[in-house]
Amino acid sequence: MVEFPDVVQLAVPLFVAAILLELAWITLKQHGGRYETRDALTSLAMGAGNVVAGLLLGFVAYGFYTFIWQFRFFDFGTSLWVIVLCFILDDLRYYWVHRFGHRIRWIWASHVTHHSSQHYNLTTALRQTWTGTFTLKMVVSVPMILLGFHPALMIFVGGLNLIYQFWIHTEAIDKMPRWFEAVMNTPSHHRVHHGRNPRYLDVNYAGVLIVWDKIFGTFVAEDEKVEYGLVFNIGTFNPLRVATHEWVGIFKDVFQRGITLRDRLMYMIAPPGWSHDGSRDTSEKIKADYVVRHPEDAGKPGL
Amino acid sequence: MPLHLLLPIVVLGILGVALLLHMLGNSKRFVIVDADQVRRLWQRQFPHGLVSQVEIADDGHQAMVETSDGPGVVWAMGADVACRLTGSAGVQETDTGLKIRLDDYSAPMVRVVLADPLARQHWVQTLTGG
Helix, strand or coil: CCCCCHHHHHHHHHHHHHHHHHHHHHHHHCCCCCCCCHHHHHHHHHHHHHHHHHHHHHHHHHHHHHHHHCCCCCCCHHHHHHHHEEEHHHHHHHHHHHHHHHHHHHHHHHHHHHHHCCCCCCHHCHHHHHHHHCCHHHHHHHHHHCCCCCHHHHHHHHHHHHHHHHHHCCCCCCCCHHHHHHEECCCHHHHHCCCCCHHCCCCCCCCCCCCHHHCCCCCCCCCCCCCCCCCCCCCCCCCCHHHHHHHHHHHHHCCCCCCCHHHHHHHHCCCCCCCCCCCCHHHHHHHHHHHHHHHHCCCCCCC | CCCCHHHHHHHHHHHHHHHHHCCCCCCCCCCCHHHHHHHHHHHHHCCCCCCCEEECCCCEEEEEEEECEEEEEEEECEEEEEEEEECCEEEEEECEEEEEEEECCCEEEEEEEEEEEHHHHHHHHHHHHC
């Protein structure tokens, strides 16, 4: 029986301590980010809800992984090198799941929660989805499990990946050393990912290694002030609405009258902002419109 | 981690952080200073929308706009703002002003502080087209 600790649960006290540390830093230095009570409370409630959702629905993904494990080609075991290799390959998996999460509305409906704050601090890292299981994104793990990485190991390294991403949700750290910025995901790179600036939409999907964005052409460096939040910011702190608003939007769009079956499907799988009558803007349209208004920025990374 | 440990850490952690944030003065809501600021805030959300008229509520936490796309409302969301076209919103008078019920699950309601009955009437007429 392969067993690994639940590292995310173990890290909870560290998360709380780091938030207090960041808050103390911002309060004393009067820079390096900002906190707002209701926003932070909502983010923390989303984090707690995510843990509860994991306890209630975690068996779905794990059951699916265990089923797939029966059909594996190899069993790589759990040696240190296998763990390291699994961590790196899982980070590549994360890159693609994350990219799908921004480009397929069905998955975005879950991931949008994480981007719904107009703040960027360590509590934002904990503003996590309650509905991840419904996206069926677990299928992206199938190749690694079939190859021979045990499901328990996959969940373990996925937890490590999540913990790594916690500390990069801060404005208190400007830039890390150049070599680190070149290889690793950092606060600077991830601030860009959380930006609603047209140039910063749909870029920097990395979890731990920023090299994936550089390889797949989605990297943009931070060189203009980041405006955090959604293209269309929500107007509620209610955690239930934060968790479900995009699902409600999909439901309304799919079941409206007078559209074709293809339109209904597209409202689920097309990129966020797609509409059958062109009345909404996708990130491509937002970027194109921005260039029309700011021709001097044409050709800059991200546009 | 056993649940009997995890649960108090999570609950006390959340409550403790919230209390600390409040005591450190982080609960202040966004205050609208003038019409130009409202125009900038609106155009952040609706880059093509042209704002012709701005009315700011008594407490400075909400503003009504008349735009090329119809009437809308800008309001404080904590230290930030949210903006919506009001479209088919329902507007209701309250003891302190107005309650705007938006037809939007992600922004269901805005309370507006308006003491002057004439101002309330103007807001209602503009928002409902009445």
